[in-house]
Amino acid sequence: GLAWAGRAVAERAPAAGQRAERPARELYQALNSLRVDGKRVFSVRDISLRRDAVRISLAEGKLAFLAPLDGQVYGAAFTGRGRILAVPRDAVEKLSISRFLDTPLVDEPFSKAYFRFTDDTAAELERQLGQAGQAGQDGRAARAPEPDSDFAESWNPTVSNLNPVHSLRTLCDRLATSPLPYFYTMILGDHTGPFDLVVDDRRVEQVMLGRTQTSGGTRHYDLWASFARAEGPGKAPENVAAVSYRVETSIAANLSLEGHTELTLKALRDGERVISLELSRSLTLESLTGSDGQPLPYFQNEDLSRKQVVERGNDTFLVVLPTGTRVGQELRLVATYRGSVISDAGNGVYYVGARGDWYPHVAGPGNFARLDLSFKWPRKLTLVATGKKTEEKEDGEWRTGRWQSEVSVALAGFNLGEYASEQVEAGGVRIAVHANRQLERAILERLVPKDADTVRIAGMGWGHSGAANTAGAAPVPAMAPPNPAGALKLLARNVAESVHKMERWNGPFPYHQLEISPIPGSFAQGWPGLLYLSTMAFLPPEAERRAGVAQRDQDSFQELMPYHEVAHQWWGNVVTWSSYRDEWIEESLANYCALLYLEERKPGEHVLSPWLENYRNDLLGKIPEHERIYDDAGPLALGQRLDSSLIPDGFAHVIYPKGTWVMHMLRMMLRAPGSKDPDAGFAGLLRSLIEQHRESSLSTAEFQRAIERVMTPEMALEGGHSMEWFFDQWVRGTGIPRYAVQFTVKPQGDSFVVRGTLQQSAVAESFVARVPLYATGASGKPVFLGAVVTGGESTPFHFTARVKPKRIVIDPNETLLWREK
Structure with a gap:
């Protein structure tokens, strides 16, 4: 046996x-x-x-x-x-x-x-x-x-x-x-x-x-x-979906938080007794009950795996239901919790550290739900939040208020501080900009050093892959610090204008109000109807220079950050990503829409071109302590996985520059020069995506199919009606092609025959692209010769020109991400 x-x-x-x-x-x-x-x-x-x-x-x-x-x-x-x-x-x-x-x-x-x-x-x-x-x-x-x-x-x-x-x-x-x-x-x-x-x-x-x-x-x-497994379950078997949240939050004078949330959820699978929710690790659950008022077992901040911590932070908690779920069943939970998620940055500047997890909710970007938020907070502070404010009143040393979402939203945020405020109207949208009356301690110390008359400070990076630096920056004298509230009126007007201009690309603004509030540091974030902007965005350029911020970063804070976050009201809040592999779409579209607004606001300055050139240089820059360039860090489809021990900030180094270029190339391919509205194709694509995926997620595959529905014949470089070649190369692959041209010119009657080869390197042999070539004659003005569809290392071409070319210029209108050979 x-x-x-x-x-x-x-x-x-x-x-x-x-x-x-x-x-x-x-x-x-x-x-x-x-x-x-x-x-x-x-x-x-x-x-x-x-x-x-x-x-x-x-x-x-x-x-x-x-x-x-x-x-x-x-x-x-x-x-x-x-x-x-x-x-x-x-x-x-x-x-x-x-x-x-x-x-x-x-x-x-x-x-x-x-x-x-x-x-x-x-x-x-x-x-x-x-x-x-x-x-x-x-x-x-x-x-x-x-x-x-x-x-x-x-x-x-x-x-x-x-x-x-x-x-x-x-x-x-x-x-x-x-x-x-x-x-x-x-x-x-x-x-x-x-x-x-x-x-x-x-x-x-x-x-x-x-x-x-x-x-x-x-x-x-x-x-x-x-x-995914070859014979896996297909779509992720989520246990529950969010229906609504009723959140009551009390903020004490010491900024500690007590919360009470009623969650209404819908079961998506039969027989599940354990469901996963998110709440900041800084908040301790005190009770959790079901619809019958009976306490439910839960596991919070206990023994998450390393991959879970990386994927979603250590903010997951598990709830055990008394019986197995039934598909379509409505579940009601009530959670109470307390802790400290609001921090003091000094000089009365506060910020919410748990920006997305200050109340319990279903994890995942596509879980849209109705929200009803109530707050009690110290009277001296102003509080702003997601949703439409339906009431606010004073009660002794306290204020109370209520905000309700006008539509379903994926997440809600709030912020508070001793604010100065400015309001404007833009086409029925109320824009309210709030700024701290004083600077947080970290910035103040940059501007007013304690032990020196001058200061050299490294810049802060945001939204681009170039490392902040002080190259060429001279010592600056210590002067009185600026008042961040001084920029309110100008910022409010510019944001209102950006909302109006972006409607051309994205359709009507999705909310009736937009609250803008400051947050310490060098980052920004957008919630439905609410923006967090770095304090740097509220400072005049002179103050940023005095703080040692490099020119590239000044441009980011002043010119790009506010409008990138405005664009996230559509891309990220109305339409969100399906998985981490798709987050590049919303980040790239938000960035590109911001640049299109800047281009339209300053039509004679050609704002878009230097940004594209900067992004090209970012991607071609060497990774510190590596021989490879940043584009080699990985494809857009890896999303947050681009952050690793090899390149800790790989996401920012790849997603913003390359994603912006991808959107630009798509727009250029859809463009119809000479028509009444050359960008009608690209604008129509964006508006249709918003409508088709409103209050839901958008995957890369769905994005590709949407482009294929509106693509021109010239975009089908591999035949058929497919953009697979483009997504394989630019989204799921790496590589920036090098190009060089060799040519000869022979007269033929009143014209000239131009023969030559376009040489392609630094990419796979199978890489294809439609490369426009222009000829420059005695006048120096580029004249379009034609486009060459590359095929391997060397592609021959044959054109006829009316003017004898002295030089052939590759893609002078920047329709393609490439580099010189």
Whole structure:
């Protein structure tokens, strides 16, 4: 017999719906207490596990299961010789792996592996152990499991440390009537050190490989690859969707916050008892009840995995429902919480640190819901918030107010301070700009140094990939600090004008009001009807110069940041991204719409051209301590994964410059020069996207299909009616082509025959582009010769010109992102 193999995995326990389940907290503790079963350690040889595009081979060594819980085995540990091979099907993921491992696949020998699972891994291992028990490859019978306490003790400290996060994930499946399989292994690679493999049907992209790395004293989670299983569940199986939130918030004189939120949710899956919500880690849940008023178990700030912290911050909490959900069922929860999410930047300047998680809500950008917000706060402060203010009154030393969303929104924000304010009207939209009466301490110290008469300060970067610097900046004398409120009227007028001008591209402004408030630092953020702008945007250029801000960053703060955030009212709030792979669309469109507004506001200054040139130079700039350029950091489709230990701010270095260029190239391809409205095609595309995806998400695939519906024949560079070539090269790929031209000119009657070749390099052989060529004659004015569709390293061309070309100019109107050879 093989009775020993059958005992490796205890008899299966009844399904969740059949057994009397332990209370959630007790189950969690029991799962945390699981340890390696040292009484049953197997000598293994040539065992393998296949999970989609990943194969794990255990060549030789020892393996033991974790002790069973209620007859179910949830993990195992291995020490010996093994190998993992992962070969993603997707080209983007191969490129991603190459960024970290210099090869497009993971092929790594290892000495240790820790497994956790809720799928059939235990039975699969048991079956292979049983087969090995009959006869090994060398003809010798494999030994039955034996006690080995040393093996167990070598593993149990690690198991104890790693268990909690897996306990929460196991709990989700344990309590569900239709569990979704989960498989995890931590591999100790011979060359890479420890890394993770996750295959989880509760993830949008079920397969994930990555590891934690430290760079510059900061821990990063480097996501090597993430992709859907070939036979995965398809669309992410979200448990619930948001319907509405009623949020009551009380802010004390010391700025601490107490909150009470009523959440109305709709169930999207049958049989789920655990749902995931978000709330700032700085706020402590004090109670959570269901619609019947009975308390519900919850898990907050407990043992999130490294990948969860990277993906969504350590702000997730889990709620355990008393019974399984039914599709379409309405769920009502009431949460109370308290903590400190409002910070004091000095001199009476305050800001909300938990900008998106100051109230409990369903995670994810596409969860639109109605909001009803009520606040109580100190009377001396002004408070602004998302939604239409329906009431505000004083009550002794306090103010109270209520804001209600006019439409469904994905998230809400608020801000407060001792503000000076200015209001203007713009086509039925009320624009209210608020500024602090004093500067926060950090900026004040830049302007008024304590121990010196002059100051040199590095600039702050925002919205572009060029590192802030003080190159060429001279010491500046200390002077009296400016009043940030002094810029209110001009900023209010400019924002009102931008709202009106952007309606041409995006359709009517989506809200009846827009509140603009300051936030310390060098960043900005947009909520529905509410903007946070860096204090720098409220300062005059002279003050920014005195603070040591480089000219490029001054331009960002003054010229781009406010209008980028205005554009986010459409792109990011009305339409949001479907997943992290699609966030580039909203960021790029917001940036490009801001530049189009600046171009229209200053028609004679050609504002767009220098910005495009700056962005080109940003992408071609060398990565510090690397030989590669920033464009090599990764494609737009990687989104936030561009931030890594290799390039900590890779997202900003790629998304803004390259995304802006992508939108510009699309606009140029859709443009109809000489028509009454040359940009009607691009404007129509944007407005149709807003209408079709209003209060919902937009994916890259949907964006591509929308372009294909309006594309011109000249855009079909590979035949058919497809823009696949463009998205493969510019969104899912990297590379900026180099071009050079060689030509000869021969007279032919009254004209000239121009023959030559367009040389293309620095990109793949298959890279295609439509490159416009112009000839310059004696007058020096460029005259269009024609466009060359590249095909490989050298593409011949043949044109006839009326004027003898002295020189051929490549793309003088900047329709294409390229560089000189």
